[in-house]
Amino acid sequence: MEYIKESFTTKVVDSYDVIVVGGGPAGIGTAITAGRKGLKTLIIERYGFFGGTWTASLVNPFFDYANKDGLVKEITTELALHGNFGAFWGKSYNFEAMKNMLDTKMREAGVKILFHTYFSDVIKEDGRVTGVIVQNKGGRMAFKAKYVVDATGDGDVSVAAGADYIFGNEKDGSAQAMTTMFLISNPKFRQSEPDELYELMKKACDTYNTGYNIDFDKPYVIWLPLDGYAVVQLVHIRNKNGTDPFELSEAELEGRDKVYETFNFFKKYIPEFKDSDLIMTAPQIGVRETRHILGDYYITVNDLVSGAEFEDNLGFKVSFNVDIHDDNFAQSCKSVVPYQIPLRALLPKGVNGLLTVGRCISGDFYAHASYRVTGDCVAMGEGAATAIAKAIKENKDIREIKKVF
Numbered sequence: 001m002e003y004i005k006e007s008f009t010t011k012v013v014d015s016y017d018v019i020v021v022g023g024g025p026a027g028i029g030t031a032i033t034a035g036r037k038g039l040k041t042l043i044i045e046r047y048g049f050f051g052g053t054w055t056a057s058l059v060n061p062f063f064d065y066a067n068k069d070g071l072v073k074e075i076t077t078e079l080a081l082h083g084n085f086g087a088f089w090g091k092s093y094n095f096e097a098m099k100n101m102l103d104t105k106m107r108e109a110g111v112k113i114l115f116h117t118y119f120s121d122v123i124k125e126d127g128r129v130t131g132v133i134v135q136n137k138g139g140r141m142a143f144k145a146k147y148v149v150d151a152t153g154d155g156d157v158s159v160a161a162g163a164d165y166i167f168g169n170e171k172d173g174s175a176q177a178m179t180t181m182f183l184i185s186n187p188k189f190r191q192s193e194p195d196e197l198y199e200l201m202k203k204a205c206d207t208y209n210t211g212y213n214i215d216f217d218k219p220y221v222i223w224l225p226l227d228g229y230a231v232v233q234l235v236h237i238r239n240k241n242g243t244d245p246f247e248l249s250e251a252e253l254e255g256r257d258k259v260y261e262t263f264n265f266f267k268k269y270i271p272e273f274k275d276s277d278l279i280m281t282a283p284q285i286g287v288r289e290t291r292h293i294l295g296d297y298y299i300t301v302n303d304l305v306s307g308a309e310f311e312d313n314l315g316f317k318v319s320f321n322v323d324i325h326d327d328n329f330a331q332s333c334k335s336v337v338p339y340q341i342p343l344r345a346l347l348p349k350g351v352n353g354l355l356t357v358g359r360c361i362s363g364d365f366y367a368h369a370s371y372r373v374t375g376d377c378v379a380m381g382e383g384a385a386t387a388i389a390k391a392i393k394e395n396k397d398i399r400e401i402k403k404v405f
């Protein structure tokens with residue numbers, strides 16, 4: 001293997017109280033809350049819009065929102081007010097309305113927004129993370145901060161900071177399937193009940209020589225609160241590593257191939273799709289699981305089944321069941337007793353100045369399969385920002401904060 005050695009001199013553009021890397025559900029929860037609390041906040045996002053899987057991967061509906069106050073309630077209530085929330089199971093949303101709302105809330109919270117910017121590295125001084133280095137159209141730039149929050153989903157910042165992690169399932173390193181979501185118009189059923197789409201697909205394959213291989217038995221047509229439009233959750237890509245850029249590229253290509261094949265199968269063999277059109281595939285394949293960054297606390301399936309509570313909880317409970325997109329796990333641990341997430345699960349072991357939020361926090365395979373949904377990711381972000389604000393106000397390190405709420 002050949003290596004080259006690089007050396008850079010990078011300009012420090014500005015300093016902040018908080019830098020949030022990643023503008024998905026967890027990142028927006030963190031940044032909007034931090035901004036509202038008067039913290040000088042910068043958010044860095046590789047795309048030109050907020051929302052992460054909500055908007056980039058066409059993920060729907062909004063799970064685990066109903067037992068939440070704060071930003072989750074605010075977002076869902078405001079979406080509903082304008083007819084942009086509801087259609088599927090009472091909880092699907094309009095992507096564009098979500099984008100627009102997040103732009104507005106972020107600006108109103110006074111957060112400095114840096115789109116089209118990729119995280120490159122951390123700045124570390126005396127063993128503490130004190131900022132980030134990024135790459136964008138302007139070249140390489142550095143920003144300093146009292147706290148950096150890793151909301152990249154994959155734990156990119158934490159890995160650069162030297163944090164330990166487990167990839168996927170701690171037993172064998174496998175991760176949940178990725179999915180290429182796609183947007184269609186006019187399927188001829190208003191709401192896809194469990195099994196309805198699967199039964200239609202099976203019937204088509206039993207009746208005709210379709211050559212189509214059904215490899216997932218819980219496909220959904222998810223109606224949007226947009227007349228005539230739905231997203232389809234069905235095209236799974238397995239055994240690819242979402243943090244390996246070559247494998248991720250293959251997954252994108254395979255995912256789109258499979259969407260085109262699937263949609264042609266729908267059109268040709270399932271009458272309910274005869275008048276339907278494929279409007280778009282998601283800009284980014286949905287990656288369910290990659291790294292779990294190991295923190296001061298490791299959430300386990302025992303916490304889920306016992307309804308664990310913690311003194312340093314983040315002010316909400318996760319009530320979403322364990323959802324693993326793999327038939328081998330269909331029978332294992334499905335339901336949880338609503339449980340809390342401790343601040344310690346957001347603090348990468350042995351690393352100061354850095355928090356994780358969202359799907360990359362510290363927990364096992366089953367726990368991740370529950371707390372990864374978007375309502376819980378937003379709420380984690382709010383909790384993280386509240387803890388940071390408290391630490392800064394009380395002039396303490398975040399590890400000295402034993403009670404957040």
Ligand SMILES: Cc1cc2nc3c(=O)[nH]c(=O)nc-3n(C[C@H](O)[C@H](O)[C@H](O)COP(=O)(O)OP(=O)(O)OC[C@H]3O[C@@H](n4cnc5c(N)ncnc54)[C@H](O)[C@@H]3O)c2cc1C
Pocket residue numbers: 021022023024025026027044045046047050051052053054056057059060061062063064117118119151152153154156178179180181285286287288357358359360372373374375377
């Ligand atoms: C196919 C699929 C279906 C799902 N279905 C549902 C569902 O129906 N309901 C539900 O509630 N949840 C669902 N989930 C789970 C949920 O969408 C995710 O777990 C959740 O979005 C994670 O939030 P996050 O903020 O941690 O990460 P993400 O949503 O992935 O956001 C991470 C953000 O960071 C940015 N980013 C990443 N790396 C960098 C970098 N290096 N530099 C700069 N920016 C970066 C990304 O562009 C993105 O905006 C689904 C997930 C998938 C993949």
